[in-house]
Amino acid sequence: MTDGTTPLSATLDEAERVLREKHDRLLTVVGQCADAVAAEWDGDSVADRDRVVPPFAHALDGSGALSRLPRALADAVTATGRPMPAPPVAAPPYVVVTAEGVVLRATTGEERLVILLRTFDVAADESARYVRTGDVSVEIEVR
Template sequence: MNTGAVRDHLLGERREWVQTAIDCADAAASGWDGGTATDSERVVSPYRTTLDRAGVLADAPAVLRECVEAAGARLSADPVAAPPYVVVTSEGLLLRATLDDRLLVRVRVFGLADGAYERVNETPAEAVTVDLA
């Protein structure tokens, strides 16, 4: 499976979608005291809300389908904007598809340091990772 092609697709044709997910992280983090959050729910809930309002979650199934196609594979079922296909985590947004391997597409916008969550990865190139598990 071609993970490089998936990354290229996200940083090319879907760059605006990735940037919107990053902008949503900025909006969610703006409500944190002192720029950090100490529990994952203070990260996940506001991030999910901003992603939903911006249309990122609604577009996520189509983006996942495109990623699978870019990888040279096909999905056996249509993904939906909910687990297990689309998951909002304390690190950001995760898209996953189970093929021969599990394709994991992440927009990582939060990190944990010294027991507190902080905003990380300001650009699409920094935020996007594509892995097989």
């Protein structure tokens, strides 16, 4: 734990460790939800964001993962040694389902911890196309 004087960026590895170790099953379910969404596409990608976000949010909700994501966020924040001013909920601004995955956000003092559980990428070609990444990567930053 930190005393709040250590920069938040110095504790990101601990936050990621907690997510991977304590919430590994949740990360697996998030990946399974993304797989189910991609399985409905006609090919290996889609250009329509509405074929990604609403079905992904629906799958996360139906699997119970959506309701478990706030606990994962709270545990990641706790791992940084900082308190959360309020318990997170499975809705913005704490949990947001996007075309790239799930974004978890928490404000800790003057900094914001942002965690992306990336499940989809945007292909860099002439048109924006969404593709399944094949796994769930955990990307954490401070803003």
